[in-house]
Every structure is written in structure tokens, then in C-alpha cells.
Amino acid sequence: WIHIKQSLPDPLCVPFPHMYLISVFLASILIIPFGLKTLFPYVWMDILYFGDLLRILVKFVSRRRRRPSFFVLDRFLEQTAAHPDKPFILFENENYSYTDTDKWSNKTANALQSHPGYKPGDTVALFMGNEPAFLFTWLALAKLGSPVALLNHNIRTKSLLHCFNCCKANVLIAASELKEAVEDVLPSLIEKGVTILLMTKHCDTPGIESFSDKLDKASDTPLPRFLRSHIAYKSPAVYIYTSGTTGLPKAAVVNQNRLLTALAALSSNGVTSSDVIYLNLPLYHTAGFIIGFIGSIEAGSTIILKRKFSASQFWDDCRKYNVTVVQYIGEVMRYLCSTPKTENDKDHKVRLAIGNGVRAEIWREFVNRFGDIQIREFYASTEGNVGFVNYAGKIGAIGRVHFFHQKLFPFTLIKYDTERDEPIRDANGLCVESPKGDTGLLVSKITDIAPFVGYAQNEDQTERKRLRNVLKKGDLYFNSGDLMRIDKDNFIYFQDRVGDTFRWKGENVATNEVSDILTISDCLKEANVYGVQVPGHEGRIGMAAVTVKEGAQFDGSRIYHHVVNYLPSYARPRFIRIQNAVEVTGTFKQMKVKLVEESFDPGRIQDPLYILDDKEKSYIPLRSQVYSSIISGNIKL
Template identity: 55%
Template sequence: MQVIANMLPWLLLAGFTLFLLFRFPYLYQDVKFMVTHLRIRRKIFQHTQNNYTIVEHFVETAKRQPHKPLLLFEDETFTYQEVDRLSNRAARVLLESGLVKQGDTVTLFAANEPVFAWLWLAVLKLGCSAALLNSNIRSKSLLHCFRCSGAQVLLVARDLQGAVEEVLPELLEQQVTVFFMGSTPATSAMQSFTEKMSHVSSEPIGQDLRSHVNMQSPAVYVYTSGTTGLPKAALLTHIKLWRLTMVLRASGLTSDDVLYISLPLYHTSGLVGFTGGIELGLTVALKKKFSSSQFWDDCRKYNVTVIQYIGEIMRFICNTPKKPNDRSHKVRLAIGNGIRANVWRDFVSRFGNVRILELYGATEANFFFMNYCNKIGAVGRDNFLYRWRYPFTLIKYDVDQGEPLRDSSGLCIPVPKGEPGLLVSEITARAPFLGYARDLQQTEKKKLHDVSKKGDVYFNTGDLMLIDKDGFIYFQDRVGDTFRWKGENVSTNEVADVITQADCISEAAVYGVEVPGNEGRVGMAAVALKDGHAFDCLGVFKHIESFLPTYARPRFIRIQSSLDVTGTFKHVKAKLVKEAFNPSAIKEPLYFLDDKEKRYVPLTTDIVHAVISGSIKI
């Protein structure tokens, strides 16, 4: 009896534990996630107390492991020490030019290549912030994005010289200094940055140049389409950069990993992959542009253990021809967002035991989700501990009116579990929303007031989500005037502005439509023609090709006599989206952007079938 009495507390504990596991099957993972989260919060708090930025960490890491590879690029290897010294040279060129002073912003226009890394580090070493231009933008968008930053210096990669030459007169009018990453720029209006770097020292840059920097100082501006208008520069302070950077540590990466980045460094995901690599002291294999045919060969070549993805990338990889060595690799973890459940299953089934870690967030968002339970199709979990620290909710949303539904007291209406709703997150001191550079109007548009109680303010994600009975969160759709295609956010207003500048078009409504077998939504435009004009198939194509990157060009155009608008003159798009590009349901003329013909061609049933079957790639 005494033995039983002694064992009773342990039996009760075991029974209680079994009850908890049965009643709350994901409790262990929830608690583990929150413990990791709190440890990282403590680490960030220490960095804040010590005013310790990512660039200080990089300098220390380069001293501690100078000969460890930081970047693997094509057939080149750059060690931590080499990147440190190159960034010192780049910083010294900017410093000695007299064009950059403490607190300034410097704009980078570069794709995925090592020069991006040391230029960005150079800017931070001078106590400045960097505005990261999307390497696909051109003309009007390029000028707009540059002006948003408030910078007077533009650093241009070798491959992008032509894009800058198109707008060089306007830049020179604004007295902008343009540095070209090559030894012989084609015009005297650009200075050779590479040549200047060869004449300066690689000795360390004095830390006193960063003495004014604190954790609330701007570190990076990342451009995002948002919900309306031209791209906006979302601000990342040093503390927010730390929070994003720590996602890799929270995901279980270590200094022994090799991270493969084929996502653009000018977007948050790619940049955070790089900064997270620095924080952990690991090696990054950098790809200039994603290639599905070269993906696994690269992983084998560089001994990659972790990859970053967006949903489109994973689908492309799964669509490659099967090979006997599909499972011959060292990849153990894939981190990213936007993967569909069927692609998730196909990827794991074909390529082996690779853990998929799906994330959800946005550059300007004040929170993020992590699917730490490996639930296929989910983007995260409704963990009550996490919700306590970062209050978020799903509210009822009127898609036709484009605004949340409110009750008689003016507050938003929460949706029950199992129903889709607009995801919003409360803006607090713990979870601030930093907004956009030089755009108070767009910053305010991302805020919702009086959501749960009078006087509160929430960040509007613009995304419809669903929480199931087990607490898993699923992405449903994107609302507003932005859709996602080829891994890029496309602003419908920006595209419409470009289309209406074509000679034959008077008005345009742009929207995204689904195409079977493709992630996201492809661009389509309903247009009204100017009086007395016919649709100019070749002229419209050339105009759009000149002003829009490939992913933003409408693949389908619908000709209408007029466009329906609301009482506030907003285009009515719900019916257009529903009808999509079905010739049998639409009586008006339809056109398709034919890449081979380099023009818009009449859309036929045969073309529609070829697009849906995948024999015509879009």
C-alpha cells in the first residue's frame, strides 16, 4: 500500500498529462513555440539595451570566423572577411565622396548578386539607411520609388544600367548622383563605383559614424505594392529588422546550415534570409534568378540544407521532369509562404523527408504566423498565448463594398470559427505599425479604427483568412486592389494608370483572375476605347512592354463599351473577376497577350484550352 501511496502523485501527474494531451493535442508544440519566441524576445531586448544592430553583429562575426564562406555565388566564394573588407571599401567611397552623411538614405538598384550584400552593409556601416529598389521596375515606377526614399545617391548594378539611362535626365534634374557598379559606364553622367573602390582602403569603418543610430532608426526601406497606387516604401527600423531576422533562429537553423536563397534580396523574405544567415553565422548560397531546372543541381553543388520558397517556386519544382536522383540532396527544411496543400504533398512525396515550414506575414505587418505544427495547408495556429501578446482577430468583410461590416455600435463583427474573415492585428507599443516613407495617406489606409472597442487601432492585412475548429489558420484570398502573380504583388491602380496612357484606351479596370494549375492570379483588364478608335493590338502591347515588368502585364484584355462604377466612382470588379476570360460566357471581344507574336491576339477557345492545359505558359 505504501508503494502505491508513493506512486500516486506520479500516477496522477501522468494521468493529468495524458488528459491534457488528449484534450489539447497541440499543447506541447504551442508551449514549445512560445518558449522559443520568448527566448528570442529576450535576445532582442538585450540587443536593444546595448544598441546592438545587425551590422555590429556582422563585424563581430567576421572577426570571429573570417575564413568561413558567407556567400556562394555561381563559381565564386566570398568569406565573411572578404565581404567585410569589400563593404569597408564601398563605405569609404561613399564617405570620401562627401555625398552621404549620417542619417541619409542611399538607394540600391541591384538583383541577387554579391555586390548587393556589401553595398547594403556599407550603407549601414555609415549610419545610413538603404532603400532597396525592385530590379524589375522601370520608367515611371522607377522614378517614383526613388523619390519615395528621399535619397540623393543611387547605386546601380551592372545589368541595370540601361534601365537607369532611360530616366537619367530626370534624375540629373533632381541633382541625383548615380554610381555604376562597373569599370566603364556608358555615359559620363554615371560614375564608376568599382573603379573608385580599387583606390580606397579596406580598413574597418569607424564605429563612431554609427553613434547616432538607435534601434528606432531606419535601417531599410522595402517597396511593397500595398492595396492601391504605386509601390510604397515600407520602413524597417533596426529593431524590426532584428525581429524579422530572428525568424531563421526560431525555425531551427544553426551555423552549420547552408541556406539557398533564390528569392530577391530587395524583398523582405530574401533580405531576411541573408540577415538571418549573418545572425547565425552560416553560409548562404545565392542564386541570381530562380531556375527550376537548376534548383536541385545547385542544392547538390553547394551542399544546401535549407531552402527559402514562395508557393510558385515549389509548384515549378514539382512540375520539372522526374529524375532518379530527385531524393539525392541534403535539404532538410524549406521555409516560406504561399504553398498550396496539393503542392506540399507532391513536394514531400517526391523529394523526400523535407520539413515544410510555412510562414505568414507582410513587410509592413506588425505580426507574423508560423505553422510550427507542420499542418499541411495551414499558415499558422491560433495559439492563445501568442494572441495574448499580439492581439489579432478575423472580422466580417463585405467584398462588394470593400469594407468591414460593423454592428449597431460601430464596432467590427468577429467571425466564428470555420468562417472566413478579414485578418486584422491590434497596433500596440509591443506590435507597432511603422507605415510608409513619405506617404501618410497610405499609412492611414492600412489602419482600422474602433475594431473591438472604441478608440483601438488595428493593422489591416487585406487578407481573408479562416480558423478551423482545431485552431489552424488558413489563407483564403486577398482583398482590395492588389493581387499576387509570379511571387510579386501587382497593384491594379498602377497597371490601370499605364494602360490608360495607350492611345486607343480611355478607361481601364484591372483585376486578377485564377488560372487552373497556377499560383496566385494573373492580370486581366477590362477597357473602354476612345471614341473612333479600334483596339491597337500591337501598339498596346508595345506600350505595356515599355512600362510594366513581365509579371504585371495583363495577359487578358476585355473590350467593353463602358465600365460599371459604384456611387463613389470605384470600378465594379466582382462580376468581371467571376466571368474571368471565358469566351463562351463573354460576348465582348477578348484578347490574349501572345509572347511569341509580340502583340495581343484575339482570344479563342483553343487558346483558352491551351492556357488551362499548360501547353501555353503564362
């Protein structure tokens, strides 16, 4: 120490200007980070996020350069070799390690390969609920080089046939409990020469073959790689169907390249091999399959697989299996917040919830009730070419945008005419960008990095999603169909689906906003808001299909004062329809089409109907004579 001290210059001997510069330099090192934090509060988060993006990009590029080609299946095989005995899938009383999963997929692949109705590379439709066989079969088909159509197990007859035909599948593999649904469309499938395999050991229906008995006898030896040598990055990997809230479902094509990028879905959000993932969303949907299953393959995590979401079992399962990461979509969090409170609400190991569609007030309620859980809200669509992640944790936002994101995935918000249901264009025929803070339609430029593949066997719907001449003549953008808003801090917020916004009294009404207001009232549990047409009136007037909280009664006066306090006159629902349950799709999206068609006609609706009455300062029952007066124009709304 004495030697070091002697070698240092005496501070008193250092010239004053030098001392001043040294002091300024040292002070700057300390002050600059605090200054940046004050002036740009999210700068460090932005830097860390960009670092994550860079790491993901480098890993993706290195995998793309590997020979032979590297796909999701190869990552699963790497994980199996790295920790063969680690539990991969826990389902009810069953436990499958990575090796068990690999062997079961081998048995499935070998049983399929020996079947005369199938050859490697054939497209196969999977009609099955959440169970290990779903995952085994997908991995088996990946080993055989076959694209897989993930059919919604809730669809029937016309929709089922439509979805099956979209992907031009040669084989249908169905769960045993879906036998009747298959039998309903059997003549059409037989006519097309489709091979139908049922996950049962015996089947006496002509045209349907049992498959479980073949699985039991099949070998679990690995499949030769040449069976999938024809696969390229642009080859379809899976077909995932849209929910079909406005018509028959569309089959979005997810190619091998897109699936490879999807490997980062969980690991990019800090999920590691030590995490336990609670997968209770449908495997036929993007969230369950790509984020829950494919994401877990990359991270090397353990999956707790559930047949379906259950609010009453959710936290008990999390405690039982030491779950650390959960998924949510749509109304899942609200369902959880609606369960009766218990003393052990915060007694669990869940640290991260990843998903989309959580409303700001539910976000706050969820965290306050269930503990310090990081909410990682994101925005993406199955077929879309742009996405956002709310890595900063700003309540209510779906993500944050910045320079690097804009360069990689060029997008913009454009002005949209909700009444004409089309973008607003200027005198040159180009779209008009929305100013910051204003709501606009999200459109994303179609590029090599951000492609839009489209829908299988549906060029018309594919073309509808393409928007041309957006910012300059000849450019091409993907039309998300979603209305967004970007605030002064560059956080982006989902406002509504284009079809879910209506115009009344010259004003745009966002159904999500009205729904949020209704459900924070004392007596309403759920609210599905939509616009209905009224003869003699421009636009659409607001209506809500609602459910009442258990033990409560609909109080027209209190609801009236609630909406008057929170909503401008044009946004207040003029009609309220009381339902026992709000109809939703398999991914908890509210169904509106049928409700819009039935409108507010007491002659068509058996449910209790109410109309807002400003004189009574209440919602009062809607009588037939009042309805007739509205339709005839004697009563103006």
C-alpha cells in the same frame, strides 16, 4: 546494493493507503503526458514554441539594453570575429568568407565616404540584382549610418522614378547591366541633384560616374563607429517596396528595431551555423533580404547566392553545395513540382524549406516527391505588425494561434463585405468579429510591441491601412487586407487577398480556391482567377487566365466536367482565356489588374477565349456575336 536495499521500507510493511497514493502518483506521472497528448495533441508543440518565443524575447531585450546601441551590423561583426574564415557567400565561381565580406564592405564604405556627392547618413537607393556587391554595399551603408532603399531591378521609367522619390535618396548605386534603365530617367535625377554611381570601371555617360574603379583603390580599413552614432532604433534601416500589383509600389519603412527582431527569422526555426542556405529569391524583397540574408547573419550560416530562381538548376545546386535549408515564396514549389521527374529527386541534404504561399496539394506533392523535408510555412508582410508560424506542420495552414500569441500581438478576424470592399459594422459603428470557422479580415492591434510604421512619403496609403473603432471606440488596428479562417484546433488558414475575392450570385468566391481546382486538372498548368463585371448583373463573374501543360491540349469538355465536379455553380469560371504564360511580379504574385480591365472582350484580346456552356457541357470558343448578346443583355449569365 545490499545496504541500499536494507534502508528501503519493505513494501509489505507500507500501509495500504500510502501504497495506493504512491501508485496513483506514479501512474499519473506516466498517464498525464499521454492524456494531454490525446486531448490536446499540439500542447507540447505549443510549449516548445512558447519557449522559443521567450528565448527570442529575452535575447532581444538584452540586446536592446546594450550600450552603445546594438544593431544588425553589430551581429555581423560578432560573427566575423567568431569565425573569420568561414564561407559566408558563395556566388557562381566566387567564395567570400566572413572576413572577405567585412573587408569588401569596408572598401565600399571608404570609397563612398571619399566621394564628394555623399556624406554619412544620406539615404542611398540600391538598384541591383542578386550579387555579392548588393550585400557588400548594404553592409557598407550600415557602417556609414545610411538607410537604404532596395529598388526592384525590374522596374523602369515612371515606376523607377516613383520608387526613387519615395525615399528621398541623395545617391543611386546601380549595377552595370542597368545602365540603360538609369539613362531613361537620367534628366529627372540630374535635375534633383542626385549622385549616380554605376558598378563599372568606366562610364562615358555624362551625369553617371563609374564606381568599381574607386572600389579597387579604396582601403579596407574598418570604419569608425561615430559615423553611425546618430542611429536610433526608430531610425529607418531599409525601405522595401510592395510589388505594386494594384498600382505604383509603396515604400514600407523597416526601422532598426524591426530589423533587429528580424535576426531571429531563421534561428527561431532551428537554423544553425552548420546550415547552408540557398538564397535564390530577390534581395530587394522581404523574403530574400530579411529572411535569407539578415537571418543568415544571426545564425552564422553560409549563403549560396543565386542571381534568380531556376527550377531546372535548383536541385543540382542543392546537391553541389550540400544545401540544407531552402526558401520558397508564391509558386516556387509548384514550379519545382512541374519539372520532369528524375531518379535522384530525393538525393540531397535539404532538411528544411521555409517560406509562405504553398498550397496544400503542392505541399503534399513536394514532400512525396522530394523526400522528408520539413515545411515551415509562415505568414508575415513587410509593413505588417502580426505574423504566424506553422510550427506544428499542419498541411495547408499558415500558422497556429494560442493564448500567449494573442496576448503579445492582439488580433482578430472581422466580418468583411467583399462587394462594398469594407468591414461590416454593427449599429454602434464597431466591427463584427467572425465566428471560429468563418472567413474574416485579419486585423491586428497597433501597440508599442506591434507598431505599424507605414509607407514613406505616402500618408494616404498609410492611413488606409489603419482601421479605427474596431472592437471599441478609439482603438486602432492594422488592416492586413487578407482574409483568414481559424479552425477548431486553432490553426489559421489564408483564404485570399481582399481584392482577389469577388461576389457572384450572392456568394463570395475565393480566387485561390478556384485556381487550386483548375490546376489539378489534367491539362492546365497555371490559373490566374479573377472576377469581371457584366452589364445588367450584380457583382462579378468568374474568369480564369490559364496556361496549358506542355504536350497537352485544352479540352473544353474535360475542364467543364472537372469544375462541375469540384465547384459550386457560382464559383465556376464562366470564361477561360488561354495564355502562353501567366504574368507574375518579381515575387511570383499573379498580375490581375490588366486582365480585369480587358475582361472577356474578343475585340481586345488576341488570346483564345472560351465560355462555359451548360447545354454543350463544355467550354466552347467565345464568338463576337455571343459577346455582343451578353453585353446587350440578350443572354443572361
